[in-house]
Amino acid sequence: GQSLEQPSEVTAVEGAIVQINCTYQTSGFYGLSWYQQHDGGAPTFLSYNALDGLEETGRFSSFLSRSDSYGYLLLQELQMKDSASYFCAAPIYNQGGKLIFGQGTELSVKP
């Protein structure tokens, strides 16, 4: 089976740094993606890690450790607009880009 585990919710204050963790158990694993979804909106792609290490994109960074079956999304300089649900997801090997999603982490940013 394939599963990705994330915390259900995280709360942080504006300007802070928050880390959302994701542990996975998948067969044929070959990368970890992160998506953001605002309430009522479409999921939007944030990042993809195919290799171990840190990928930085502006205020957002994503990390992968294959040996630990673990990754995280790091959000810096939090803004109110970052309040959303964040999903980790893993492509299924040789399935044309099909993704399996974690349960999602609801991030609440407080003033």
Next chain:
Amino acid sequence: SAVISQKPSRDICQRGTSLTIQCQVDSQVTMMFWYRQQPGQSLTLIATANQGSEATYESGFVIDKFPISRPNLTFSTLTVSNMSPEDSSIYLCSVSPPGQSTGELFFGEGSRLTVL
């Protein structure tokens, strides 16, 4: 990138009826997927819509309940048949960009169905 349009954006349906959701992409894509997102939940893959052949369904989803059409490389439909309140969800169409997998899918805005 790809721009995906879904119709309807939302609907209220009566138990026992069926509704067809349309997904139109602004470019030709090989891989097109249908996901369901129940209230407060994650995205669950229903099926892969294959052009020119029958859709490939995930465990727990069957063609009689969720028939899918894919007449060409830019369009697909998902029908939710014989609806019950448990089918109240957001249904999302998504496509994979061509080429090597980058873990990225483009999503439509979703079709929010409420079944009474």
